[in-house]
Amino acid sequence: MPADLREARQAGVRALLAAEGVESLLVSHLPNIRYLTGFTGSAGLLLLEPDGAVLFTDFRYATQAPAEVGDAAEVEIDSASVWERLKHRCADRPDRTVGFEAHSLTVRDAGRLKKCARRTAPVGELVEGLRAVKAPEEVAAIAAAAELASAALAEVLPTVRPGQSELLVASRLEAALRRRGSEWHPFQTIVASGPRSALPHAHTTERVIGAGEFLLIDFGAQVDGYCADLTRTVVVGGRADARQREVYQAVHAAQWRARREIRAGMTGREADALARDLLVARGFGEAFGHSLGHGLGLEVHEAPRLSATAEAVLPVGAVVTIEPGLYLPGWGGVRLEDDIVLTAAGPQALSDGRTELVELV
Ligand code: ZN
Ligand code: ZN
Secondary structure, three states: OOHHHHHHHHHHHHHHHHHOOOOEEEEOOHHHHHHHHOOOOOOOEEEEEOOEEEEEEOHHHOOHHHHHHHHHOEEEEOOOOHHHHHHHHHHOOOOOEEEEEOOOOOHHHHHHHHHHOOEEEEEOOHHHHHHOOOOHHHHHHHHHHHHHHHHHHHHHHHHOOOOOEHHHHHHHHHHHHHHOOOOOOOOOOEEEEHHHHHOOOOOOOOOEOOOOEEEEEEEEEEEOOEEEEEEEEEEEOOOOOHHHHHHHHHHHHHHHHHHHHOOEOEEHHHHHHHHHHHHHHOOOHHHOOOOOEEEOOOOOOEEEEEOOOOOOEOOOOOEEEEOOEEEEOOOEEEEOEEEEEEEOOEEEEOOOOOOOOOEEO
């Protein structure tokens, strides 16, 4: 990661802090620490100060942390307690107010912080707000993740047959994702067949896929820490019947409309309505129970949100998913999800957008 990107990000946070009258910020949310320093470890605290930054972490990262962080922060390793280190640091600068991420710090750790710093102040999701606007390098990483995810699915789908279990399909897909360079699965792969496709957040099970059933596959890939998130729904071992076709075409039309008409400058609610109004008009309003999509980046769910209650304006540079779905309990469901970057010139697809109905016969 280019160091200048991290410097600019840190400068952006400092400007926001200054506006709130807070000198330093204790960053505890790990994706935010990664964003500001490049550190990918599973434990650490970052103290962002007016004139620098220091990362506190433990012995496990004694080699890795300095290598990843470079000039973006000092690194202090403590095998006993990072809080002791923080206490010493703050003792040298007792007049500074140390902000903390109220949405991330546990009550227990907030108590520890109060023993380190005389003045503390909760702050909102400052770093998350900056992360909502992606740099070209970040968009490129998400596009690479989406491309390998699409390729992995294209490899596995032709091998899917009635009689296979959901877990077998998931295992093949996950193997293909890893072989093609996905660092990890950013969330548990969902492979849901038949009536289980009506569960928006289904677990993948031993259930055997029947002929003529829907198979819903929601999965991700990760490149340089950045996530892609795709969903496809196909019919396995037969042609879609009239009801399956009707439900599928409604979701397809809603997804297309949102992908085509979403713009930076809209609110999340207005974007959500692009798909929701169409589904309501077709009589399916009750069956679309979740929001249209979410931001995508170092986390698989981040700002901005596209939902019926999201009044925040979508910025240029946001990367979002567009994923309408219809769920009919006991019968089945359809969800179609693609990843989109909002440019000044309009929406641009990062995933392959191949959402025409596929019948694996
Ligand atoms: Zn998804
Ligand atoms: Zn999603």
